[in-house]
Amino acid sequence: MSLSASIALGRRKTGERPGSRRLRRAETLTGWAFVTPATVVIGLFGAAPIIWSLIMSFQQSDQLSSSTPFVGLHNYRQMVHDPAVTSAIWHTLIYTALFVPGTMVLGLFLAVAMNRKLRFMWVYRTAAYATMAISTISEALVFIWLFDPSYGIVNYVFSLLHIPQQQFLNSPSEALYVVVVMTIWGWSGFAVVIYLAALQGIPQDLTEAAAIDGAGRWTSFWRITMPLLSPASLFLAVWLTINALQLFDEVYLSTQGGPLGATTVLVYYLYQQAFENFNFGYASAIAYLLFIVILVVTAIQFRVGRRFTYYRS
Amino acid sequence: MSAPSLAAGSVQAGRRRWPFSPWHLVLIPATIVLLFPFVWLIVTSLETSSEALRFPPDLTPHVIRLRNYPDAFNAAPFGRFFLNSAIVALTTVVCNLVLCAAAGYAFARFRFLGRTALFIVMMATLMVPFQVTMIPQFLITKWIGVNLLAGVGIGHIGALILPNAATAFGVFFLRQFFRTLPIEYEDAARVDGANRLMVLWKVVLPLSAPALATLAALTFLDSWNNFLWPLIAINSTAASTLPLGLATFQGAHSTEWPLLMAGNVMSLAPMMIVFLIAQRYFVRSVAATGLSGI
Numbered sequence: 149m150s151l152s153a154s155i156a157l158g159r160r161k162t163g164e165r166p167g168s169r170r171l172r173r174a175e176t177l178t179g180w181a182f183v184t185p186a187t188v189v190i191g192l193f194g195a196a197p198i199i200w201s202l203i204m205s206f207q208q209s210d211q212l213s214s215s216t217p218f219v220g221l222h223n224y225r226q227m228v229h230d231p232a233v234t235s236a237i238w239h240t241l242i243y244t245a246l247f248v249p250g251t252m253v254l255g256l257f258l259a260v261a262m263n264r265k266l267r268f269m270w271v272y273r274t275a276a277y278a279t280m281a282i283s284t285i286s287e288a289l290v291f292i293w294l295f296d297p298s299y300g301i302v303n304y305v306f307s308l309l310h311i312p313q314q315q316f317l318n319s320p321s322e323a324l325y326v327v328v329v330m331t332i333w334g335w336s337g338f339a340v341v342i343y344l345a346a347l348q349g350i351p352q353d354l355t356e357a358a359a360i361d362g363a364g365r366w367t368s369f370w371r372i373t374m375p376l377l378s379p380a381s382l383f384l385a386v387w388l389t390i391n392a393l394q395l396f397d398e399v400y401l402s403t404q405g406g407p408l409g410a411t412t413v414l415v416y417y418l419y420q421q422a423f424e425n426f427n428f429g430y431a432s433a434i435a436y437l438l439f440i441v442i443l444v445v446t447a448i449q450f451r452v453g454r455r456f457t458y459y460r461s
Numbered sequence: 462m463s464a465p466s467l468a469a470g471s472v473q474a475g476r477r478r479w480p481f482s483p484w485h486l487v488l489i490p491a492t493i494v495l496l497f498p499f500v501w502l503i504v505t506s507l508e509t510s511s512e513a514l515r516f517p518p519d520l521t522p523h524v525i526r527l528r529n530y531p532d533a534f535n536a537a538p539f540g541r542f543f544l545n546s547a548i549v550a551l552t553t554v555v556c557n558l559v560l561c562a563a564a565g566y567a568f569a570r571f572r573f574l575g576r577t578a579l580f581i582v583m584m585a586t587l588m589v590p591f592q593v594t595m596i597p598q599f600l601i602t603k604w605i606g607v608n609l610l611a612g613v614g615i616g617h618i619g620a621l622i623l624p625n626a627a628t629a630f631g632v633f634f635l636r637q638f639f640r641t642l643p644i645e646y647e648d649a650a651r652v653d654g655a656n657r658l659m660v661l662w663k664v665v666l667p668l669s670a671p672a673l674a675t676l677a678a679l680t681f682l683d684s685w686n687n688f689l690w691p692l693i694a695i696n697s698t699a700a701s702t703l704p705l706g707l708a709t710f711q712g713a714h715s716t717e718w719p720l721l722m723a724g725n726v727m728s729l730a731p732m733m734i735v736f737l738i739a740q741r742y743f744v745r746s747v748a749a750t751g752l753s754g755i
Contacts, residue, residue, distance in 0.1 A: 172572070178657050179573025186564035186627035187579065193624035194586040197597030204596065261487050268485075274737070275492045277744055278499065281736035283686040285704040286729045289711055290498045293505065293718055301501055304517050333498065338747060345748035394590055397688045401708055415592055423693055428596050435593040442590055 205432035216429065223433035233434065235409065236417040237441070239324060243413060244392040244445075246328045247335075252384055254332060255339020256377075260369075262340065263347040273344075279337035284397035291330035292317060292402045320410035323403050327411055331398055335391075339384060346380035347373070375458040382453040386446050393442050414438050506530070506722035513718040529723035536720065537713075539727045541699060542706035547731075549621045549702060550684040557680045558673055560627035565635030566661050570647070587629045591689070598624055599693055620694040621702065625684065631676055638672035639665060678739070678746035685732055703728045 205223055207216040227233050262273055279287075295302050295316040303313050317323045350373060358368040396415040399405060405412035405420070412420075415438065422431035505513055507525045533539065567573070568580055599615070602624065606614010613619035642665065650664045651657075666673065691705040701709065707728045714720050736743055 175571055176573040176575075179567045179571040179576065182567035182571070182657070183564040183579065186560040186632055187583070189560065189623070189627040190583055190586060190629055190632070192601060193598050194589075194594060194629060195582060197594035197601070198586065198589050200597035200600075201593055258491060261484055261491065264482075264484060266482050266484060266488075272488045272492050274740065275495045277740060278733065278736070279495065280682075280743065280747065281732050282729050283688070283704045283707075283732070285688055285707050286725050287498075289707065289721060289725050290502050293722065294498060294501060296718075299514050299516050299518060299718075301518055307517065333495070336495065341744050341747045390590070394592065397704075400688075400692070401711065418592055419689075422596055432593075432596060435590075435596070439590055439593050443588075 201432040201435055204429050205436055207429045209429040210425075210427055219429070223430050226430065227433055227437060232409070232412070232417060233414075233437070236412050236414045237437075239411060240393055240395065240413045240415075240441075243324060243328060243395060244389055246325070247331055247392045248385060248388045250328065250332045251335045251339050251388055252381065254336050255343050255384070256381075258336065258340045259343030259347055260373075263344060273340075276340045277337045279334055280341070282334065284334065285401055287330060287334045288398040288401040291326070291333070291398075295326050317403055318407055320406075320408045323407060323411045327395075327398055327402065330402070331392075331395070334398075335388065339388075342380050342384050343377065346377050350376045378453075378457040379459060382449070382457050385453065386449050389445055389449065390442060393438065393445065414441070502722050502725060505718055506726050508719045510717060510719055514716075526719070529719045530727065533710075533720050533724040533727065537706060537710040537724060538698060539703075539706065539724060542701050542703045542728070543731060545618050545700060546685055546702040549618055550681050552622050553625050553684040554677050554680045556622065556626035557628060557631045558677060561631030561635050561676065562661065562666065562669075562673070564627070564632045566639055566665060568632065568636045569639035570644070571657075583629045583632060587633070595689070595693065598690075602694060615694055616696050616700060618695075618700050618702075621684075621687070621691055624690070625680075628680075631680065634676055635669070635672060638669055642668055674742055675746040675749050678743050679750070682743070 204216075206218055206220060208219045208222065209216045258276055262269065262276070294300055297303060297313070297315045297318055300316070302316070306313060314322060316326050354376070355368050355372055358372050363371065394415050395413050396419065399411050399413055399416050400419075403411045405416045414434065418431050418434045418438065421427045421434060504521070506529055507527065508519075508529075509524075509526055512519055512523065568576065602613070602620050603615045605623075606612075606617065606620065610619075611617065613623045646664050646668070647660050650660045655663065686704060687702075688704045688708070691702050692708070695701055695705055698706065698709065707724060710724050711721060
């Protein structure tokens, strides 16, 4: 398929085209034939449910009766006065505020350390990447054993360091932090991959030029590397936040929202309302609250982030 | 600026040479911490119950007890879980590649009535978290299972495939890639008499191997590790996937740590092996989501 041939063919083709209405109608038919299968799936399971759950959030529904009368804003009003919702939002925000920066700092640190040619580097990188292959459930199951108050290895290490024994997941004041630690570990591989890819995209002549101009390594890192990493940082901040606000799996396996509701995050509460109490109306209202929280938080991140983000091209 | 640069250079020259890079001193402890959960998982899976319930813990097992593995295998059908996970993940990947490629190609190259509107609606669904659509998705799946096709209803593994058979992300991702391809090849093939489907199959898809591999890897990881939807949609051991089966197993044997860890090793080993073999592709795929930029 030589270039001149394809140009010639292209010309012949454009010559056929002008104004043929039948051709355009045929293209609409083919177009719809191509998109229909995906459209049916996405429409049925992605788009229609968005409307349906909005409608449900204005309905009263419970296990006992099959009728679902419209109750206006009742579910939303109930939500505002529900102390469980307030504390669930609070737990979710605390978790997010610790998990996102924690993962980003760890990921950046590891990626900078791994962005060089060294012996055994493949071992280090594989170890970091391996956390990406582990499911949230496997991860949580390992960590509840590591942090077991009676027989866990972490309390053993604490005893060696003369730190008092902790109750960890059994303690209302510590459980959420243990969940933070396990999820940071679980996401560290992802953060390393993103930062390492961004670091490898930085042309070396920039840092070399800075060195010639007298910048030390530290200055060059803060003034050259960090600004060039800012798109990756913004991506990670947004991506990790969206995931953090939807935390569920680890909480379900390790604490079931306890002890004393200390780890009941928004999605866990939503799950309880929907699939333990079968209170679909109220759960839908909570889902929309979650949606709004995600929208607001990511909008703020973009607003603030854009100001500190430097795009080279 | 020239004076400080000289000073910096002399500091550089005066620096003590290490026999090895000092970065190893950072990387070795970091790697030990990252790998420790995996190591401890395997060590515990080879202990007896009484060894595991000992404080201070023994850092190495006295006897390597492989019995935990067949015991866990008998206590819960991990083979079945694995098979279910594999069927669900592979089918989901194939469906996504086919449906998203077809739709993505139409959005990239055809001009048809309603294209823009449909595309905007599809992209809007991308912003909505799963929790918003989860309850109606449950009700729709239930309805389909009762009225249309039992195999994709609640309680069957088909319920894990159908709702994820095509994703707005996949359509968008492939559309973006297709638009970067030179259109001349496609025009030439069309003039030679190929229809749209043949152009997609014979010309476009062979040129899109990297994008298809990326979408396949991401879809596979998502499907394999998904927990919340199987938790809602599946209610039997026979139809459980690995994460769901493992969670049920944990509920039934909550303090039998060696047994739990043996089950956990069996659950994560297949994915770990695939990941280690195809590490480069997985890493490249994940990096691609980040580099696609915001």
